[in-house]
Structures are given as structure tokens and as C-alpha cells.
Amino acid sequence: MSNPFREGMRRRRTPDACVLVIFGVGDLTQRKLLPALYRLAMEGELNPNFSIVGVGRRDWSDEGFRDFAEDSVKTSKETGEFDQQTWDGFQEGLFFVGGPFDQSETFRKLKEKLEEVSRQRDTGGNVVFYLATPPSVFAPIAELLGEQGLQEEGSNFWRRLVIEKPFGVDLESARELNAHIHKTWEEHQIYRIDHYLGKETVQNLMAMRFGNVIFEPLWNRQYIEHIQITASEDLGMEGRGAYYEEAGIMRDMLQNHILQMFSLVAMEPPANFDANAIRDEKVKVLKSITPIPKERVGEFAVRGQYGKGTLYGESVAGYREEKGVAPDSVTPTYVALKLEVNNWRWQGVPFFLRTAKRLPKKVTEIAVVFKNPPSDIFPNKAERNVLAIRIQPDEGMSLKFNSKVPGQDNYLREVVMDFKYDAFGQLTGTPYGRLLLDSMLGDATLFPREDEVELAWQLVDGILEAWKAPAPEFPNYKAGTWGPDAADELIGPNRRWRRL
Numbered sequence: 396m397s398n399p400f401r402e403g404m405r406r407r408r409t410p411d412a413c414v415l416v417i418f419g420v421g422d423l424t425q426r427k428l429l430p431a432l433y434r435l436a437m438e439g440e441l442n443p444n445f446s447i448v449g450v451g452r453r454d455w456s457d458e459g460f461r462d463f464a465e466d467s468v469k470t471s472k473e474t475g476e477f478d479q480q481t482w483d484g485f486q487e488g489l490f491f492v493g494g495p496f497d498q499s500e501t502f503r504k505l506k507e508k509l510e511e512v513s514r515q516r517d518t519g520g521n522v523v524f525y526l527a528t529p530p531s532v533f534a535p536i537a538e539l540l541g542e543q544g545l546q547e548e549g550s551n552f553w554r555r556l557v558i559e560k561p562f563g564v565d566l567e568s569a570r571e572l573n574a575h576i577h578k579t580w581e582e583h584q585i586y587r588i589d590h591y592l593g594k595e596t597v598q599n600l601m602a603m604r605f606g607n608v609i610f611e612p613l614w615n616r617q618y619i620e621h622i623q624i625t626a627s628e629d630l631g632m633e634g635r636g637a638y639y640e641e642a643g644i645m646r647d648m649l650q651n652h653i654l655q656m657f658s659l660v661a662m663e664p665p666a667n668f669d670a671n672a673i674r675d676e677k678v679k680v681l682k683s684i685t686p687i688p689k690e691r692v693g694e695f696a697v698r699g700q701y702g703k704g705t706l707y708g709e710s711v712a713g714y715r716e717e718k719g720v721a722p723d724s725v726t727p728t729y730v731a732l733k734l735e736v737n738n739w740r741w742q743g744v745p746f747f748l749r750t751a752k753r754l755p756k757k758v759t760e761i762a763v764v765f766k767n768p769p770s771d772i773f774p775n776k777a778e779r780n781v782l783a784i785r786i787q788p789d790e791g792m793s794l795k796f797n798s799k800v801p802g803q804d805n806y807l808r809e810v811v812m813d814f815k816y817d818a819f820g821q822l823t824g825t826p827y828g829r830l831l832l833d834s835m836l837g838d839a840t841l842f843p844r845e846d847e848v849e850l851a852w853q854l855v856d857g858i859l860e861a862w863k864a865p866a867p868e869f870p871n872y873k874a875g876t877w878g879p880d881a882a883d884e885l886i887g888p889n890r891r892w893r894r895l
């Protein structure tokens with residue numbers, strides 16, 4: 396049945412016919428990208444001539460890649476019911492090129508394949524290259540594409556490059572990577588992906604703030620006591636221990652997803668909805684973060700690592716017991732951070748950010764905690780008002796405020812007004828689907844620009860540098876608990892972390 400809320404909201408821009416080249420046929424491609432693309436096909440969002448060329452060091456024919464894709468689509472939780480007719484059309488557009496990513500020969504074969512697919516499927520020369528590979532091969536791939544001239548655009552066709560995260564491992568490597576890629580690719584062709592920006596609820600932050608008048612007048616130091624951003628995960632390593640040993644929580648979640656949410660909550664209104672106008676404001680607020688002096692990192696950041704514990708009634712292993720992890724690893728799986736923003740809007744309002752693995756549940760929330768009322772005329776104390784923005788799950792927003800308890804006394808009690816996203820019907824699409832579609836449409840609004848990425852690294856680098864000093868006694872929180880006690884001290888005596 397049609398839903399009037401949704402119909403009004405839907406954009407219906409169909410991308411040009413194009414080929415999506417996916418480098419890497421690993422976990423991300425299998426669990427996220429192919430299911431998201433199939434779902435776009437189910438929803439009729441793709442151009443009928445849309446095609447995919449997988450590239451990887453497997454000895455596959457096109458058929459082999461089609462089997463891999465079918466399995467991925469059928470086993471994914473994100474695709475909904477399997478539809479044979481959609482699949483039949485979708486799989487006709489799947490092709491494969493085998494070879495390592497550091498040899499010109501692979502790229503020569505890819506060029507030939509693209510010419511063939513372009514002729515056969517009438518894709519007009521438009522190509523999105525998606526790097527779903529370990530970061531170590533981002534630069535060589537970008538360069539070898541250039542060696543074959545595959546980045547060159549024409550008057551009637553385009554070429555784009557989508558790059559996965561993490562974009563570098565620190566500021567220096569991110570700058571080098573940007574410089575390296577820019578030797579061949581222009582900034583307008585580059586799409587650095589952060590899948591949190593593909594989430595409807597993250598996009599709604601701007602709609603909520605700048606599409607209403609009731610929030611923005613309160614959105615400042617006069618009314619807000621502090622803001623908390625939490626992304627807690629119940630999962631452990633899920634076989635990604637080796638990667639995580641290099642990344643840790645700061646590079647895996649904080650440098651990208653958490654700081655992106657922070658920027659959207661804290662930035663000034665952009666002049667318009669143009670990609671660069673929005674990115675300019677995000678950059679401005681990132682530049683306003685008060686630098687954390689190296690010798691005072693302990694006052695602003697708490698790190699943790701999970702030991703064995705209990706989750707949903709089951710015993711789970713500690714981080715050091717996970718596959719691919721060193722038995723004496725000091726890689727953090729938990730971070731809580733206090734940020735201060737030095738501008739007129741936010742001076743004196745701390746932002747508390749926390750993200751971790753193996754906490755009691757999976758939940759991402761932004762909580763805006765307001766100040767206490769200036770006078771105290773009631774028999775009991777008014778609690779602080781809280782606007783809680785639920786990014787996931789149970790997507791929505793709730794406003795907690797004080798109300799009079801019926802009766803003769805003027806006692807106050809907290810009550811809640813709640814909005815759930817299901818008012819719009821079921822949320823459609825997946826974050827990856829939305830971002831893949833935007834890359835085909837040439838809309839970079841939801842992709843961080845190079846300066847955003849570098850500023851985020853600048854902040855993270857300082858903390859990682861200080862953390863080279865010996866770690867606290869790890870593990871320092873049990874799997875299935877809310878993290879180390881030091882995080883409670885960080886948030887301070889008159890505040891507490893949200894119980895989610």
C-alpha cells in the first residue's frame with residue numbers, strides 16, 4: 396500500500412547507465428555491497444543497463460562471480476525476500492576480471508573488459524571504481540588505473556573513484572594518500588566513503604536542526620549542558636582481529652563515523668544544500684575543536700580493552716583471545732573522549748563521545764542534555780531535559796521533560812515524547828545502497844572531503860601519540876559491561892553516561 400509520508404519524501408533520480416568496478420571480493424563486498432546493489436535493483440533505483448565488474452585474485456569466470464554474488468544476496472539479512480526475476484536481470488550484468496592489484500596486466504585486462512561491457516550493455520563509458528580492498532592497495536590501484544587512462548573523463552562520460560575507510564592510518568599517511576591519488580584523480584572524482592552518512596537517521600540531523608525552528612534557538616551554550624554521542628557494539632572481532640590490531644577503536648570508528656556525527660550536530664547552518672557548502676561548515680567546526688595537549692590526554696580520553704565476560708547469557712572470549720590478536724595486545728577496543736569546541740555557539744559545552752566493542756548492546760545515540768531550569772520552585776528537583784536522537788536501532792527521537800504529577804502537590808516527574816521513524820513506513824534501502832547510488836548520481840554531499848578527513852586525523856593522531864605510553868592494565872572492562880570505570884570519572888561528578 397502506498398504511504399503518503401514516503402511518497403512525498405522519495406527522490407526519483409535514476410543514475411546514468413554505468414559500470415561499477417569493485418576491487419576486492421572479500422567480506423565487505425559479500426556482506427554489504429552486493430546485497431545493497433541487489434536491493435537497489437529490487438527497488439527499481441538502478442539504470443536498467445547498470446553492470447558490475449568484480450576484480451580480485453580469484454580464478455573465476457563471470458559465472459564464478461555470479462555464483463558468489465547469488466550466495467551473498469541469498470544469505471544477506473539486508474536484501475529482504477529473494478526475488479528470482481530481479482536476480483535474473485541483475486546477474487546478466489555481472490562480470491569478473493582476475494588478477495592481483497599491483498600488476499599492470501590486471502588493469503590492461505580490466506580496460507578490455509570495460510570496453511566489452513560498455514559495448515554489450517550500452518553503458519556509455521561511465522564507470523565508478525570502488526576500492527573495497529585493504530587500505531595498503533588504495534594508492535597502487537588509483538595509480539594503475541591512471542596508467543591505463545581509465546580515470547580520464549570525456550565530454551559525455553564520467554569516471555569516479557570510491558575509497559573505503561580507513562583513509563590512511565594517521566594524518567601523514569592520509570595526506571600522502573590524498574597527494575598520491577591527486578596525481579591521477581581530481582577531487583571532484585573522488586568519493587571517500589563513510590557509511591554512517593548513508594544512514595537516514597544521520598542525514599536527519601540536518602533536517603531536524605535546519606528544517607525546524609524549535610530546536611535551533613536552543614542549540615547553543617545558553618541552553619545545552621553537554622552532548623553525548625555513543626556508538627556501542629555488542630559484537631567482538633568476527634574474524635577481523637588482524638585488521639583490528641592495526642586499527643583499534645580510534646581508527647575503526649572514532650576518526651570517521653563518530654566525528655562525522657559530531658560535525659553534523661555541532662556545525663553551523665550551511666548556506667545551501669550544496670556538497671561543498673555543507674563540507675565547509677563541517678570543516679569549520681572540526682577546526683574549532685580545542686586541541687588536546689599531549690601531556691593532558693589523560694584528562695580528555697579514556698581507553699579500554701575487553702576481557703572475557705558474558706553477553707546475552709553466553710560466555711564470550713576476551714579481545715586477546717580473538718583470532719589474529721596478539722596475546723599481550725594493547726590495542727584499545729573502547730574509547731571515551733571529551734571534546735571542547737572553541738566558538739560562540741559551544742564555548743563551555745563539553746561533547747562526550749564513546750564507542751566500543753563488546754558492550755551490552757548495539758546502539759547508536761546522540762543525546763543533547765539541557766541545563767537545569769534557573770529557579771527551583773518545586774518540591775522536588777527538576778531533571779535535565781534530554782533530546783535523544785536514536786540513530787539505530789529503534790530509529791527515532793525522544794524528548795524527555797518534566798511534568799506535574801497529578802495531585803495536590805506540585806511534584807515533578809520526567810515524561811517522554813517520542814517520534815519513531817516507522818511513521819514513514821519501513822525504512823527502505825541500506826546505507827551502502829544510498830551511498831552507491833549517490834556516487835552514480837555524482838552527488839558528493841554525503842562523502843567527506845579531503846580536508847575533513849585530515850582534520851579528523853589531526854585530532855586522533857594527538858591521542859594515539861599519547862597512547863604510545865604504556866597502556867593501563869588491560870583488559871580493563873569485561874565483555875558485556877559498559878566499559879572501564881575511568882570513563883565515569885571522565886564525564887564528571889554531575890553528569891552520567893546515558894544508560895541505553
Ligand SMILES: NC(=O)C1=CN([C@@H]2O[C@H](COP(=O)(O)OP(=O)(O)OC[C@H]3O[C@@H](n4cnc5c(N)ncnc54)[C@H](OP(=O)(O)O)[C@@H]3O)[C@@H](O)[C@H]2O)C=CC1
Pocket residue numbers: 418419420421422423424451452453494495496497526527528529530532559560561
Ligand atoms: N568488512 C566490513 O564490514 C567493513 C570493511 N570496510 C573496509 O572495506 C575494505 C575491505 O574490507 P573487507 O572486505 O573486510 O576486507 P577483506 O580482507 O575481507 O577483503 C579484501 C579483498 O581484497 C583482496 N585483495 C587484497 N589485496 C589484494 C591484492 N594485492 N590483489 C588482489 N586482491 C587483493 C582480497 O583478496 P583475497 O581474498 O585473495 O585475500 C579480498 O578479496 C577495507 O578497507 C575495510 O577497512 C569498511 C567498513 C566495514
Ligand SMILES: O=C1O[C@H](COP(=O)(O)O)[C@@H](O)[C@H](O)[C@H]1O
Pocket residue numbers: 628630647648
Ligand atoms: O566501519 C565499521 O562500522 C561497523 C559498525 O557499523 P554499523 O553500521 O553496524 O553501526 C563496525 O562494526 C566495524 O568495526 C567498522 O569497521
